[in-house]
Amino acid sequence: MTHEYDAVIVGAGGAGLYAALEASKTARTAVISKLYPMRSHTGAAQGGIGAALGNVEPDNPEWHAFDTVKGGDYLVDQDAAIILAEDAVRAVYDLENRGLPFSRTPEGKIDQRRFGGHTHDFGEGPVRRSCYAADRTGHMILQTLYQQCVKNEVSFFDEFQAVELIMDGTRVAGIVTFELKTGEIHIFRAKAVMFATGGFGRMFKITSNAIANTGDGPALCLRAGIPLEDMEFFQFHPTGIKGMGILITEGVRGEGGILKNKTGERFMERYAPTLLDLAPRDMVSRAIMTEIQEGRGMRGDRKIDDWVMLDASHLGRDVVEAKIPDIADFCRTYLAIDPADSPMPVQPTAHYAMGGIPTDIHGRVSTGKVTYDGLYAAGECACVSVHGANRLGTNSLVDLIVFGRRAGQHIAEYVKGASMPSMPADADAGGRSKIAAFKKNKGTHSGSLFEEMQTVMMEKVGVYRNEGDMSTAVESVSALREQFQGIGVDDAAENYNQEVLQILELENLLDLSLVTAAAALNRKESRGAHARDDYPDRDDANWLKHSLAGLADGKVTIDFKPVNTEKWTPKPRTY
Numbered sequence: 001m002t003h004e005y006d007a008v009i010v011g012a013g014g015a016g017l018y019a020a021l022e023a024s025k026t027a028r029t030a031v032i033s034k035l036y037p038m039r040s041h042t043g044a045a046q047g048g049i050g051a052a053l054g055n056v057e058p059d060n061p062e063w064h065a066f067d068t069v070k071g072g073d074y075l076v077d078q079d080a081a082i083i084l085a086e087d088a089v090r091a092v093y094d095l096e097n098r099g100l101p102f103s104r105t106p107e108g109k110i111d112q113r114r115f116g117g118h119t120h121d122f123g124e125g126p127v128r129r130s131c132y133a134a135d136r137t138g139h140m141i142l143q144t145l146y147q148q149c150v151k152n153e154v155s156f157f158d159e160f161q162a163v164e165l166i167m168d169g170t171r172v173a174g175i176v177t178f179e180l181k182t183g184e185i186h187i188f189r190a191k192a193v194m195f196a197t198g199g200f201g202r203m204f205k206i207t208s209n210a211i212a213n214t215g216d217g218p219a220l221c222l223r224a225g226i227p228l229e230d231m232e233f234f235q236f237h238p239t240g241i242k243g244m245g246i247l248i249t250e251g252v253r254g255e256g257g258i259l260k261n262k263t264g265e266r267f268m269e270r271y272a273p274t275l276l277d278l279a280p281r282d283m284v285s286r287a288i289m290t291e292i293q294e295g296r297g298m299r300g301d302r303k304i305d306d307w308v309m310l311d312a313s314h315l316g317r318d319v320v321e322a323k324i325p326d327i328a329d330f331c332r333t334y335l336a337i338d339p340a341d342s343p344m345p346v347q348p349t350a351h352y353a354m355g356g357i358p359t360d361i362h363g364r365v366s367t368g369k370v371t372y373d374g375l376y377a378a379g380e381c382a383c384v385s386v387h388g389a390n391r392l393g394t395n396s397l398v399d400l401i402v403f404g405r406r407a408g409q410h411i412a413e414y415v416k417g418a419s420m421p422s423m424p425a426d427a428d429a430g431g432r433s434k435i436a437a438f439k440k441n442k443g444t445h446s447g448s449l450f451e452e453m454q455t456v457m458m459e460k461v462g463v464y465r466n467e468g469d470m471s472t473a474v475e476s477v478s479a480l481r482e483q484f485q486g487i488g489v490d491d492a493a494e495n496y497n498q499e500v501l502q503i504l505e506l507e508n509l510l511d512l513s514l515v516t517a518a519a520a521l522n523r524k525e526s527r528g529a530h531a532r533d534d535y536p537d538r539d540d541a542n543w544l545k546h547s548l549a550g551l552a553d554g555k556v557t558i559d560f561k562p563v564n565t566e567k568w569t570p571k572p573r574t575y
């Protein structure tokens with residue numbers, strides 16, 4: 001079956017819904033989502049959305065932009081960071097006007113709390129910049145945007161999984177999808193296609209990410225010959241529930257929670273004397289791993305489960321119940337611990353992809369040298385790049401609604417002048433034969449490959465990295481990609497075949513794992529979330545550049561792209 005739309009947006013999280021809202025002002029717009037929109041991972045965002053409203057204490061967007069650049073260890077494109085910080089203020093009020101129920105100050109203004117790396121006066125001390133709706137900020141954003149899209153008559157194709165991007169040279173032609181309910185292949189022909197498919201934390205064993213976060217958009221681009229930017233930078237959030245990875249929001253530390261080692265010491269005093277527990281995530285994750293490696297952490301059942309404590313018990317039950325109610329619930333449910341009484345056991349958890357599909361500040365997919373007509377990306381799957389080598393907390397939600405909106409606006413203009421692209425008659429042949437092969441094969445199954453990939457990535461391309469480990473990861477993931485060739489399903493049913501979906505997702509994660517490991521091996525310095533034991537220093541002379549990694553015939557190729565440093569000269573990063 002073939003459908004035609006002016007614009008097709010793949011993904012119904014915050015980025016996709018905001019883009020749909022804008023694009024639908026002029027374009028016949030469809031949103032394709034493998035999940036029901038409200039199940040998108042944006043709904044899990046707890047801590048808040050950063051904007052220099054200055055409601056609780058003095059603040060301004062220039063400080064926010066600076067913090068973003070410094071937090072990203074100067075790999076951030078500064079023109080994009082300035083747009084992010086300036087537009088964040090409008091974006092938050094816009095969400096408020098559309099009905100988002102933010103938590104309030106006693107005078108009725110949007111309340112704001114502290115978050116890691118967000119400071120006043122260019123690093124002088126922490127500032128209250130995160131706007132929040134208790135610890136359900138993302139959930140509220142999704143609700144707000146979805147109802148507005150329904151009002152604008154956006155067409156939703158729920159439980160449709162994009163499996164292939166169809167290009168006509170450097171111009172987009174459309175997208176091939178698999179309908180979960182029927183097992184049918186649908187082709188969407190469109191003047192503009194946008195990816196808003198979210199992150200890919202599922203390549204790691206311990207992750208805060210939802211099951212569906214498998215990087216489908218970036219993997220489809222890679223297979224269509226489009227390289228991915230800065231894939232070596234993957235953020236480990238310092239505080240996941242030990243062994244499970246479920247996120248304990250940084251908002252807990254924003255409200256005054258403290259990290260402690262096994263002697264009860266507030267160890268962040270030794271690593272970040274000014275910002276303490278609210279230093280950027282890469283630094284706090286490294287501090288926790290160092291405490292554990294040097295014997296000052298608590299022992300878990302497996303080595304990868306070792307942990308430290310996050311203590312919020314001194315905040316009092318009223319604060320815990322009012323400001324972090326869902327977190328308190330998670331702890332009671334999964335750990336039988338009440339954070340109002342006892343510390344929470346935490347460890348770093350794979351959380352956020354700084355890298356992804358390269359775009360310009362309008363959301364157009366572009367490597368700098370080549371811009372792909374009609375192809376857009378925004379949100380976690382994209383790399384603008386506003387997060388550089390390490391994203392600050394609360395800046396992803398801003399990224400979604402600032403750059404999701406900008407992409408939607410650009411699409412609305414672009415489709416007015418564009419014709420419908422031509423699409424080959426057999427555009428769906430590749431997708432069909434791939435799925436038919438899975439159903440025919442009876443060899444390897446996806447479960448064990450998934451498990452092995454996640455363990456290799458966690459152990460060899462984690463918080464601390466080195467040449468030997470990363471070379472092993474490249475070899476192991478390459479071997480898993482070979483084994484994938486014989487993969488098959490137990491259940492060849494047409495309807496609701498989850499096994500087929502899982503195999504398609506595994507294929508995507510394997511490609512992204514290989515590119516991540518190879519790009520990390522290639523970058524011979526430490527910067528932001530990429531911390532190498534064998535190259536412990538940042539090396540601006542050789543490495544102040546974005547990487548662009550392509551994949552052809554099982555081999556990763558790496559090219560580079562300059563960083564925009566128009567406003568702030570890179571300096572050493574202390575907090």
Ligand SMILES: Cc1cc2nc3c(=O)[nH]c(=O)nc-3n(C[C@H](O)[C@H](O)[C@H](O)COP(=O)(O)OP(=O)(O)OC[C@H]3O[C@@H](n4cnc5c(N)ncnc54)[C@H](O)[C@@H]3O)c2cc1C
Pocket residue numbers: 010011012013014015016032033034035036037040041042043044045046047048049137138160161162163196197198199208209210212216217247249351352378379380381393394395396397398400
């Ligand atoms: C637990 C948790 C808490 C977080 N808390 C915060 C926070 O407090 N503040 C902050 O700024 N950031 C936070 N983040 C990060 C932030 O929430 C995410 O980066 C962001 O929500 C991603 O939004 P998105 O729109 O890019 O994608 P998502 O919300 O992940 O949505 C992806 C969409 O793409 C669709 N999709 C994917 N693949 C396909 C396919 N092949 N075919 C069709 N559809 C597809 C899915 O169905 C889904 O609708 C948090 C992340 C996690 C995991």
